[in-house]
Amino acid sequence: MTDTYRSAGGTGARKPGIVAELTLVSGFPEHQRERVARLYWQAFRGKLGRVLGPDDKALRFLTPVLHGSHAISALNADDALVGVAGFSTPQDTFVAGTEADLCKIYGRFGAMWRGLLLEMLERPRSTEILVMDGIFVAPEARGQGVGSALLDGIVDEAKARGLTGVRLDVIDSNPRAKALYQRKGFVAGTPQKLGPLKWVFGFSSVTPMIKPV
Numbered sequence: 001m002t003d004t005y006r007s008a009g010g011t012g013a014r015k016p017g018i019v020a021e022l023t024l025v026s027g028f029p030e031h032q033r034e035r036v037a038r039l040y041w042q043a044f045r046g047k048l049g050r051v052l053g054p055d056d057k058a059l060r061f062l063t064p065v066l067h068g069s070h071a072i073s074a075l076n077a078d079d080a081l082v083g084v085a086g087f088s089t090p091q092d093t094f095v096a097g098t099e100a101d102l103c104k105i106y107g108r109f110g111a112m113w114r115g116l117l118l119e120m121l122e123r124p125r126s127t128e129i130l131v132m133d134g135i136f137v138a139p140e141a142r143g144q145g146v147g148s149a150l151l152d153g154i155v156d157e158a159k160a161r162g163l164t165g166v167r168l169d170v171i172d173s174n175p176r177a178k179a180l181y182q183r184k185g186f187v188a189g190t191p192q193k194l195g196p197l198k199w200v201f202g203f204s205s206v207t208p209m210i211k212p213v
Contacts, residue, residue: 004034021077022146024153027068032081035074037063039084040095043136047171047201051117061105065097072153075147082141085150086133087157090125094133117200123169129210132168151184157213165212167175171203178207186211 028036041048041058052058066086071094074083086094102111123131132154137146158166168186170178182188186209198204 022082022149023075023079024149025073025075026071028066028071028073028081028084030068032073033066034059034063035081036066036071036084038082039136039138040066040134042139045136046173046202050200050202051114056139057105060094061097061101065090065101066096067096070094070096072150072157074137074141074150074153076141078086083135083137083146083150085135085154087154088123088131088133089127089161090127093125117197120197122203123167126167128163129165129167130154130161130163132166135168147180148184151181155213156168156212163213164211167208167210169206169208172205172207173203178209181209184211 037059040062041055045053045055045058048058052061069084070088070092071084072202073081075080088094099111099115102114106114107109123133125131135150135154137150154166157166166186168181170181172191178188189208189210191205191207193205194201194203
């Protein structure tokens with residue numbers, strides 16, 4: 001998939017709020033793998049910091065386990081990567097680390113308890129709905145419509161796969177993201193409480209949101 005969006009003064013398909021040319025591509029350039037891992041960690045460090053931290057270990061774990069086959073990237077006019085949306089299918093997922101991958105970085109015991117905690121955050125995969133596995137935008141590109149364009153790209157991916165909808169989960173400490181998803185047509189379900197695990201992950205509940213396609 002390659003879709004190009006331009007500012008209101010340009011040509012081609014246009015998306016409100018995008019101030020410069022933006023191209024969506026399937027996967028991500030391999031030479032940008034480390035940047036993708038850093039951007040992912042910046043976005044989700046608040047949620048995963050106590051499980052995957054410190055930073056250097058988290059990046060050593062994340063960098064090799066990101067699967068470009070389950071991602072859509074946004075590139076600006078200079079071909080710089082400015083955002084990524086990951087997704088899951090029954091076959092695979094964007095962040096696809098295994099217990100063996102955890103062991104390489106954290107040791108056997110560290111991998112054991114980290115794996116158990118990470119399993120609690122896993123979303124059930126579906127043969128009918130495309131499940132989001134994280135969306136993040138580079139700090140310098142925020143507020144320019146990148147996240148909105150990536151969501152459009154995910155919806156297009158679901159349609160291309162013949163699926164009926166897109167699902168994502170939003171945490172209670174991120175109301176700005178929830179507002180964006182609602183503007184893009186996602187409907188909130190019943191919030192799910194974390195209970196005592198809120199002290200580990202830094203949020204109290206997660207709300208599933210679905211958009212039919």
